Amino acid sequence: MTDNPTRSFIVLDRLRKEFGGVVAVNDLSLNFAKGQISALIGPNGAGKTTVFNLITGFLPPTSGSITLNGVNLSGKKPHRIASMGVGRTFQNVQVFPAMTVLENVMVGRHLRSRCGMAVSCLLPQALRPEEKRIREASMVWLEAVGLKDQADRTAGSLPLGSQRMLEIARAMALEPSVLFLDEPASGLNARETAGMGDLIVKIKAMGITIILVEHDMELVMDISDNVAVVNFGSLIAEGTPKDIQANPDVINAYLGA
Amino acid sequence: MNMKDYIGIGVLALIVAVMPFAVGNDYYLGVLVFTALNCLTCIGLCLLLGYAGQISLGHSAFVAIGAYASALLTTKLGWNPWAAMGAGIVISLVTAVLVGIPTLKLKGHYLAMATLGFASIVHVVLVAAVDITGGPSGVSGIPRLELFGLALDTDTRIFYFCWALVLVALYFAVNLIHSRVGRGLQAIHGSEDAASSLGVNITVDKIRIFALSAVFASVSGSLYSHYVLYIDPGPFDVMHSVLLITMVAVGGIHSIWGAVTGAVLLSLLPEGLSFLSEGLAQFNIQYKTDYDTLIYGAILLSIMLFLPEGLFDGIRRSFSFFSKTNTETERGQ
Structure with a gap:
């Protein structure tokens, strides 16, 4: 690579x-880059979600x-990639x-706890010390996304906005290096x-790299350090957001030449 | 927390302890032994179906494997019944893994069909492999179990032993549900993609819970052999799988207590219906046992229509309705 390591x-x-x-994806x-918020944008069907699915192991690359x-x-299963410090959320929550x-x-x-099936069967929850740690670490993340007082509700009964926040809290509980x-x-x-x-900016401040697919341009331009535009998989x-906003190719791709 | 579950196990233990004194009659005690055996299978099935979200219409086969391993190894090779039961567990475990690897990749109806196919293959083998299984005429002369030199030769003793195992199975299940592994299984039920994005190995976890539920079914089958002392392929047909699933569904698949409720209810129902038929006979109304199917169907239909979360959830809801608490955390949207 000719680029610097970060x-x-x-x-x-x-x-x-x-x-x-x-x-x-062509x-x-x-x-x-490490520690930055990078956005991946492009018109519908440009292949953005496919790129996510390839990186997180949900699809094998050709x-x-x-x-x-x-x-x-590449070629690793999603749970293996998760164990390498990659967290994700989904377009349809x-x-x-x-x-x-x-x-x-x-x-x-x-992935941050150990008890296997045998120990889990034999010992009640109260006698497994990891349960308390799991609960405490999880509450920290619920508090960070502002869902602490909803902790005992069923997740399906939350409004969509809260479900998206919950997905992030859940992915962050993994302690990923990339989200x-x-x-x-x-x-x-x-x-x-x-x-x-x-919230996304707060997560970046914790030193976590964030890759974002988003259609809300105001949000993208506001928080991203770097923007990549794809169309037809290329x-x-x-x-930077400023460069991209002035780029004639991008305007063409969105509006059609 | 899940203190309620342990209280539930304690209450059930008390009921079990006094039951033989309340039920003087050996016949009814025997019915309750079969109830315990169904409970055991249904607890495992509920972990698979209600928690991990994977259906199996193949569990009659695992009951059969346990029953035939116990029957054949003790009568033909003279094994100790406990060793035979252990062998049954191992065979069921290995079979579950071998069957699970290809079938658990399937979802919904396809998984149901594949496991159904497995159940009918095992049943056909039991009927057709006459030289080994005795075919339709079955295996007789199965010895009784002995516990620390104490023969389990009365209905009361067998009753206590089988229900003790149900309590142990419940204890295991409750612990498992509230663990890292148990939450992983429930996550698989909710969304396989999201579960694997969080590091849950969905392929392996599905096979493991399938194997665990197969072990519960196998033990239930072994106990059946050592209680009835004679087995034939009859009770282990595909319809038995359907009955097991019905038990779990009627009680409520989302709770281990639902599985127990359903197993108890549907195991006792035939007795209830024979009471009914005697009652009706006094008014000169003839009740034929053929009508049982009709009543089973009606019960299943009304539960699916009015209590889709199962009977146990219905009971729980009506209690929380009266006490007007706990409505915030109710399941569902």
């Missing part, structure tokens, strides 16, 4: 994904490679609806979107 925390090298004859090479801090991620808000976040502690947010502000009203922006522009 620029190349996550490196996509000629990443390609074909669905049948359709090329969703030999995309892209770097995401060709190309993905590395995190020099370690190859995926909370565990029948579990309580607190239990949702407690699932996020899965992928797939349209975190989608379906949120203006006040909730502003709250979401504050990179068409990359730079």
Whole structure:
């Protein structure tokens, strides 16, 4: 890599994904910098979510490679990639609806706790010390996203905005080094979107790298350090929010030439 | 926390302790032994179906494997019944893993069909492999269990032993539900994608809970052999799988107590219906046992219509309605 090490925390090298004859991601090479908020934008169907799914292991790439801090991620299963410090949320919110808000976040502690099936069967919850730690760590994250007083509600009964916040709390309980947010502000009203922006900036301040797919341009331009624009699976522009707003290719891609 | 569950286990233990004194009659005690065996299988099935969200119409096969392992190893090879039960557990475990690896990749109806296929294969083998299983005429002369030199030869002793195992199974289940592993299973039920994004190995966890539930079913089958002392393939057909699922669904799949409620209710229902038929006979109304199916269907239909979360949840709700508390945390939207 010619870039300096902080620029190349996550490196996509000629990443390609074909669905049948359709090329969703077309030999995309892209770097995401450590400790920054990078946004991935582009028109609908540009392949943004596919890129997320390739990096987090939900889809296998057709060709190309993905590395995190020099370690190859491509071809690994989602739970393995999670264990390497990669957290994510989903475009269509995926909370565990029948579990309580607190239990949702407690699932996020899965990789930070140890008890196997045998110990779990034999010992009651009160006699497993890790349970208290899981609960406490989870409450910290519920408090950080402002859902502490909803802890005992079932997650499915929360309004959409709170479910999106819950998803972030749950992913953060994993203590990831990178957090992928797939349209975190989608379906949120203006006040909730502003709250979401504050939360994302707060998470960045903790030293966590954030990669964002988002259609709310005001939010993207507000909080991102770096913006990459893709269309038809290829990179068409990359730079600071200011550069991108002035780039004629980007305006073309959105408005149609 | 889950103190209520442990209180529930304590209350059930008390009921079990006094039951033989309340029920003088060995016949009814026997009915309650079968109830315990169904409870045991249903607790495992509830962990699989209600918590991990994976259906199995194959659990009659694991009951059968346990029952036949116990019957054949003790009668033909002269094994100790406990060793035979252990062998049954191992065989069920291995079978569950082998069956689980390909089938648990399937979802919903497809998983139901695949496990149903497994159950009917095992049943066909039991009927057709005459040289090994004795075929339709079954295996007889199965020895009784002995516990620390004490033969489990009366209905009271067997009753206590089987229900003690139900209590142990409940204790295991309650602990598991409130653990890292248990929450992982519930997460798989909620969203497989989200669960795996948090590091839950969904493939392995599904197979593990399938295997654990198979072990519960296998133990239940072994106990059946050592209680009835004669087995044939009859009770282990696919319809038994359907009955087990019905028990869990009627009681309520989302709670381990629902599974117990359903198993007790549907195990005692045939007795209730025979009471009914005697009652009706006094008014010169003939009740045929064929009507049982009708009544089962009506019960299942009304529960699905009016109490889709199951009977246990219905009872719990009506209590919380009267006490006007706890409504905030009710399940559902």
